Amino acid sequence: MAAFRSSLVISTLKRQSLQVRKISTARPLLGAWHTDWKPSAVPRNQKEHEEAAKKYGLPPEDYHPLPEDIRHGDYPDMPNIGEYQKDSYHNWDDPYRKRNWGEPVPINMDIIHADRVDPARRYRFSQWKMWSAFLFVYFGTVLAFFYDSMYPDVWFIKMMKKQYPYQEFDKNKYYYKGRYPPPNPQRNVHYTFEPAE
Structure with missing residues (x-):
């Protein structure tokens, strides 16, 4: 009986913790190769405008393509919304980036991640x-x-000047590179055995 009760509790907890999300089957999600994700030409009339809005999963009134001089085709001009501005408690498909699957992102998304620049940060x-x-x-x-x-x-x-055994070392201490004693050695005398007067 105890085993049945514990398995019932575990299954209930699993059901409550795993929330089922409905994933869209819009065209951007059905791409099989990188050419399928490539933007088309800039829409010229209302029909092309509506098709491009549907392609990116946006309502036609919210869809605005990027300017033609940027040369990104019909990709939508999305607002620069940083990750700090998004709700942390929302059930995101990618909670780390706070994004949903297939969601169009701004063209400069690589510089507005949470570990980079946030345009609205004060x-x-x-x-x-x-x-x-x-x-x-x-x-x-x-x-x-x-x-x-x-x-x-x-x-x-304060310390005294370093005392070298040979006068050549006083002139250039790095010249001999370990040759000891140097050629033509002249010893420095730093002491005397004569009594002080």
Whole structure:
């Protein structure tokens, strides 16, 4: 009895959680190859206008083709609506992109994804405030770097000059590349055994 009750509860939960969606069988969904999705010529009369609206699943009064100078044929001029502007609780076919299957998208959809630009986003600060803060931090860092390189005694512990065993190393310490001792060695004397006077 307990097994029957648990299977009944599971089947009820599955039925409630899986919502059945009706997927349209409009022409854009029946494309078999990329040439089937290619836009046609710009509509010239009312009949072609209605056919293009039906092709993209739009009512004829909402269908407006892109301007001819853009050269995208009869593709509709869709508004730039970013993903943040769409309802998050709607039952989308693609919840990540907030799109339904076969829905026409704006021609520049690749730049208005959620991780890119949103045309209607209102920032907390204006553009000039953001730029001024960025430039202040950037040039402040550059000035601090130059100040640091001009006055190293301010930031670092004072130390004596490095003492090399040979005079040639004092002139160019990277010239000999590991040859030790250098040719014609002249030793530097950094100490003495004579008593101080």
